[in-house]
Structures are given as structure tokens and as C-alpha cells.
Amino acid sequence: MAAEITTNSWWLIILAWVLTLVPLAWYSVNTIRKGRKLSQQVPPESRRWM
Amino acid sequence: MTDTSVAPAAGAVTSTSSGGTRILGLICLVGLAIVGLYAFGVTGADVRLGESVRIMYVHVPTVTAAYCLMIANAGFSVFTLWKRSTFSDLAAHATAEVGTLMLGLTLIVGAIWGRMTWGAFWVWDARLTTTALLFLMYLGYLAVRGLPATPRTRATRSAIVGIAAACLIPVVHKSVEWWASLHQNETVLGKINPNISGNQYFTLMLAMVVFLLIGLWLSIHRFRVLWLTERLDEVGIDAAIDDRRSEYRPPVAQP
Amino acid sequence: MLRDARIVAGKDLRLEARSRVAVNQVLPFVLAVVLLFGFALDADTALLRRATSGLFWVTVLFSAVIIVQRSFAIERHDGINDALRLSGLSAGGIFLGKAASLFCQLVIIELVLGLCVIVFYDVTPSGAGLLIVTTLAATLGIAAAGSLYGPLAAGLRNRDTLLPLLLLPVLAPVLLAASRAFETALGRGVGGGWQWAAMLGIFAVVYLTLGVAVWGPLLEET
Numbered sequence: 001m002a003a004e005i006t007t008n009s010w011w012l013i014i015l016a017w018v019l020t021l022v023p024l025a026w027y028s029v030n031t032i033r034k035g036r037k038l039s040q041q042v043p044p045e046s047r048r049w050m
Numbered sequence: 051m052t053d054t055s056v057a058p059a060a061g062a063v064t065s066t067s068s069g070g071t072r073i074l075g076l077i078c079l080v081g082l083a084i085v086g087l088y089a090f091g092v093t094g095a096d097v098r099l100g101e102s103v104r105i106m107y108v109h110v111p112t113v114t115a116a117y118c119l120m121i122a123n124a125g126f127s128v129f130t131l132w133k134r135s136t137f138s139d140l141a142a143h144a145t146a147e148v149g150t151l152m153l154g155l156t157l158i159v160g161a162i163w164g165r166m167t168w169g170a171f172w173v174w175d176a177r178l179t180t181t182a183l184l185f186l187m188y189l190g191y192l193a194v195r196g197l198p199a200t201p202r203t204r205a206t207r208s209a210i211v212g213i214a215a216a217c218l219i220p221v222v223h224k225s226v227e228w229w230a231s232l233h234q235n236e237t238v239l240g241k242i243n244p245n246i247s248g249n250q251y252f253t254l255m256l257a258m259v260v261f262l263l264i265g266l267w268l269s270i271h272r273f274r275v276l277w278l279t280e281r282l283d284e285v286g287i288d289a290a291i292d293d294r295r296s297e298y299r300p301p302v303a304q305p
Numbered sequence: 306m307l308r309d310a311r312i313v314a315g316k317d318l319r320l321e322a323r324s325r326v327a328v329n330q331v332l333p334f335v336l337a338v339v340l341l342f343g344f345a346l347d348a349d350t351a352l353l354r355r356a357t358s359g360l361f362w363v364t365v366l367f368s369a370v371i372i373v374q375r376s377f378a379i380e381r382h383d384g385i386n387d388a389l390r391l392s393g394l395s396a397g398g399i400f401l402g403k404a405a406s407l408f409c410q411l412v413i414i415e416l417v418l419g420l421c422v423i424v425f426y427d428v429t430p431s432g433a434g435l436l437i438v439t440t441l442a443a444t445l446g447i448a449a450a451g452s453l454y455g456p457l458a459a460g461l462r463n464r465d466t467l468l469p470l471l472l473l474p475v476l477a478p479v480l481l482a483a484s485r486a487f488e489t490a491l492g493r494g495v496g497g498g499w500q501w502a503a504m505l506g507i508f509a510v511v512y513l514t515l516g517v518a519v520w521g522p523l524l525e526e527t
Contacts, residue, residue: 012162013166019162023155024268027151031268031271032065034275035275038278042281193471194457194458206522206525207457211454217511218511221511
């Protein structure tokens with residue numbers, strides 16, 4: 001098999017997880033925060049999902 | 051649910067969350083925790099991939115979610131051109147944005163996985179190359195969305211770019227695949243899934259479901275933010291029009 | 306629709322013939338790029354010859370971006386868009402006309418570029434049939450994609466920089482296929498030249514169909 005394992009470094013594995021989860025979390029927090037700010041400025045009748 | 055009943059309770063609802071998204075978000079968090087537990091606690095190293103298989107539990111799900119979101123984007127784009135609905139236009143925007151984020155994450159994490167498995171961050175493999183081109187196409191799509199324009203113009207334009215991008219995915223993939231196969235590199239990125247079984251398979255499947263839900267949850271929130279932004283623009287325009295009207299009243303009130 | 310296409314193409318080409326921007330600016334640009342690649346690869350003729358097919362098509366792609374930008378910027382500044390819309394020509398026809406005029410300009414540029422490459426990189430052309438078919442098919446694809454994305458991203462402030470971002474990823478497969486086909490024609494590829502040419506034909510058809518299909522709404526909205 002060509003799939004040689006060149007390294008088993010845990011450091012890279014952790015890095016991969018962090019690089020996935022941190023941007024996602026950052027994006028989520030940003031989106032929700034923006035939503036909070038905006039929904040205070042918009043009249044409630046145009047916020048139909050509540 | 052009527053809107054007016056909510057209005058008196060001002061201050062109670064000032065976010066893009068609803069009951070549904072709260073539950074969905076909770077499921078995502080719990081699911082993610084279980085995936086993490088399985089990925090690092092329950093499952094062991096893979097026979098062929100070694101410890102690097104643990105990266106697969108985030109890499110494969112992000113790319114799955116990304117492609118699903120792109121398909122959703124294409125659907126919304128078609129619908130936008132067809133019915134001219136603001137809803138589908140904004141939904142297309144939200145899915146493309148979250149999908150592009152997922153694609154970006156896929157590329158980064160894929161590079162790390164490649165470093166561990168092939169010893170190189172980048173290999174000119176068909177799947178990698180297609181994904182990179184796709185990522186660029188959707189960056190272009192989002193840039194088109196960012197152009198200053200009236201909502202209607204923006205909707206049409208971006209729907210066209212979205213549809214074109216979706217139409218080109220198979221074309222790009224086919225050509226790149228053929229190119230890569232001509233190289234006759236030993237195709238290191240063979241079939242991974244069939245070799246995975248038992249707990250590893252379960253973890254991967256669970257992770258896929260969780261990331262799809264995360265994609266959905268993020269898209270919903272993003273959609274609501276876009277919706278609010280749109281409303282806010284309208285409110286601003288309405289206010290401006292009202293201002294102009296009130297300025298203009300006295301001289302016009304003659305007849 | 307074809308009659309409309311001929312009218313629009315004729316108008317565009319006459320405009321180009323009179324302004325001579327393609328001749329005065331784009332051709333020198335092409336020459337400059339050819340020389341720059343020479344410098345970048347340290348004037349290593351063997352290496353340059355080996356890289357010729359790729360360099361050729363990269364240069365074509367860059368000049369295509371410039372030409373598309375220009376062709377649609379003129380329209381925008383002179384308000385020709387509205388005039389075209391009022392003219393009663395069919396949207397598909399206008400699109401095909403635009404693509405045809407881009408096609409003609411690109412073919413001229415490719416001829417000159419081919420000469421430059423022969424002179425500067427010491428390439429001996431071979432496989433004429435494959436070269437010509439590849440060039441025609443690839444150029445058609447580039448012209449179609451350019452006319453599709455051009456009106457979206459040309460002529461307004463902040464927009465000129467957007468065109469390369471939209472166009473280059475979309476044209477990447479064309480670059481790939483055309484370079485491989487050229488390599489085969491010049492006798493250093495791994496084979497499959499005609500298949501690549503066929504693929505270029507498919508690209509061209511896909512882009513042309515897309516363009517004819519969506520140009521109507523696009524013209525209305527921009």
C-alpha cells in the first residue's frame with residue numbers, strides 16, 4: 001500500500017481539530033452577536049421566527 | 051405564531067435564535083462532544099492510517115457539509131431566478147458563505163492530513179484540486195454578492211454566478227481527475243472508507259451528521275442576520291422617505 | 306439569433322479596429338509576458354521549450370482577462386448596455402456576438418503569441434491539426450466564459466479586480482486541457498491529445514449554452 005504513515009504526531013492531529021473548531025466557533029459567535037445587535041434595531045414584526 | 055403577541059415583550063427576544071435553532075444548537079454541541087469522545091477516547095489508531103485517522107473525523111464531515119451546502123446554494127439560486135424570491139436569495143447567500151467556510155476548513159485540515167500521510171501539504175490529486183478550484187469559485191461568488199447593487203440586481207447576478215459554478219463542478223472534476231490519472235502517480239488517496247469499520251465507521255458517520263447539522267444551524271442564523279440587514283435597510287429607506295415627505299408637505303398641500 | 310450575433314460582433318470588432326487598443330496595448334503586453342517568462346526561467350531554452358504549452362495558455366488567459374475587461378468597460382461607460390437592451394436584439398444573440406468578437410481578438414493575439422514563442426523559446430511547431438483544433442476549441446471556451454462573466458464584473462469601480470477572480474478558476478480546466486493537448490501536439494505529452502481537444506469542445510459547448518441561457522436576465526439587471 002502506498003499510504004505510508006510518515007508521522008504520527010499528535011501535535012498535528014490536535015492542530016487539525018483546533019483549526020476546524022475554532023473558526024467555526026468564531027464564525028458562530030460572530031453571527032449570533034451580529035444578529036443580537038441587528039435585532040434590537042429592527043421592528044419586531046419583521047422578525048418572524050420568534 | 052403571531053408577531054404582535056411577541057411585540058409587547060420587548061427585550062425578551064433580541065437575537066436570531068428561536069426555539070428550533072436552540073434545540074438544534076444544543077444537539078450540535080452534544081453531538082460534537084460525543085464525536086470528540088469517540089474520536090479520541092473510544093476509537094484507536096487505524097491499521098493503515100495510524101493516528102492520522104482521527105483527523106478524518108473532522109475532515110470528511112466538513113467536506114460533506116460543504117458540498118451539501120453548495121448543492122443547496124445551487125437549488126436556491128435556480129429558485130431565485132425562477133421565482134424572484136428574497137427568501138431564496140438570502141438563503142443562497144447564507145449557504146454559500148457557510149459552505150465556503152467549510153471548504154476552507156477542509157483544505158486546511160486536508161493539508162495537515164496530507165503532511166502526516168504523504169509527507170507533503172499538497173498533492174495534485176483530483177479531489178484536492180477540484181476542491182481548491184471550487185473554493186476559489188465560491189470566493190468569487192461571495193465577492194459578487196458583496197458588490198454594491200440593488201437587492202434585485204444582486205439576486206439575479208449572484209444566482210447566475212451560483213448556477214454557473216454548480217454547473218462547472220462536474221466539468222472541473224472530470225478534467226482534473228483525468229489529468230491526475232494521466233500522471234500515474236501512485237494514487238495514494240485510495241479508498242479510505244471501506245477500510246474503516248466498527249467504531250471508526252460509527253464515529254465518521256456520526257461526525258458527518260453532526261457537521262451537517264452544524265452547517266444547517268449556522269446557515270439558519272446567517273440567513274436571519276441577512277434578513278435583518280435587509281429589513282434594516284428598508285427601515286432606513288422608509289424613514290428617509292418619510293423625512294422627505296414631511297419636509298415636502300407644506301408647499302404641496304395647496305390643491 | 307445568429308443574425309443578431311453577427312450585428313453585435315461586427316459592431317464590437319469595428320470598434321476595436323478603430324480604437325486599436327488590442328494592437329497597441331494588448332499585443333505589447335503579450336510580448337512582455339513572453340520575455341518575463343524567459344527571465345523567470347533564466348533563459349534556459351530547454352526548460353522554456355518544455356514549459357511552452359503551459360506558458361502559452363497562461364498568457365492567453367491573462368490577455369483574455371484584459372480584453373474582456375476592456376470590451377465590457379466601454380459598453381458600460383457609453384451606456385451601450387441600455388441601447389442594446391432597447392435595440393430588440395435577442396439576448397442570446399448579443400451574447401454570441403460578444404463571444405464571437407472576443408474569439409476573433411483572441412485568435413489574433415494567439416497567432417502573434419505563437420510567433421513570439423517560436424522565435425524566443427525556439428519551439429518547432431508540429432502536429433498542426435491538433436494545434437489548430439485545440440486553439441479554436443479552447444478560444445471558443447474562453448470567449449464564451451469571458452462574455453458570461455464580463456458584464457458582471459467589468460466597468461464599475463471596485464469591479465475590475467473581481468473579473469480575474471471569477472474568470473480564472475472557471476477557466477482552469479481550459480488551461481489544463483489546452484496545455485496538455487499542446488504538449489501532445491509538440492511531441493512531449495503523455496498522449497491523449499485529441500481527447501483533450503474533445504474535452505475543450507465540451508467546455509466550449511457548456512459555456513456557450515450557459516451564456517445563451519442566462520444572458521437575458523443578466524442584461525436586464527446590470
